Amino acid sequence: MDVPFLDHLLLRKNQTRTLVHMSRESRWEEVKNAFSIQPRKEYKHLLLVDDVITTGATLTACGNILLNGACDKISVMGMAFAQNILP
Numbered sequence: 001m002d003v004p005f006l007d008h009l010l011l012r013k014n015q016t017r018t019l020v021h022m023s024r025e026s027r028w029e030e031v032k033n034a035f036s037i038q039p040r041k042e043y044k045h046l047l048l049v050d051d052v053i054t055t056g057a058t059l060t061a062c063g064n065i066l067l068n069g070a071c072d073k074i075s076v077m078g079m080a081f082a083q084n085i086l087p
Contacts, residue, residue: 006046009070010062011036019054027057035062039069046071053078 013036019027046066050059063074 009037009046010066011038019057024055024057027055028060031057031061033061035065037065037069041070041072043071045073045075047075047077049077049079051078052080052082054082 012034014034016030016034019030022030048059048063048066053059059076059078063076066074
């Protein structure tokens with residue numbers, strides 16, 4: 001496949017604490033302003049990949065930033081999904 005890998009497009013503005021033992025609400029709050037991009041709509045469709053999807057908070061935060069400044073459409077892929085054990 002001749003598909004570019006863009007490891008520079010999404011930037012972490014600040015370091016977040018580990019999300020492992022956080023509640024669902026805490027995870028969303030922790031990552032909601034953690035990412036940024038250099039705004040420029042130059043991609044039609046991006047694939048956003050996460051290693052483990054637990055609540056979707058990180059994917060949602062990143063996806064919203066990308067849709068607002070880098071692309072028109074996003075597909076999401078997770079390498080693993082955590083069981084729903086969070087409060």
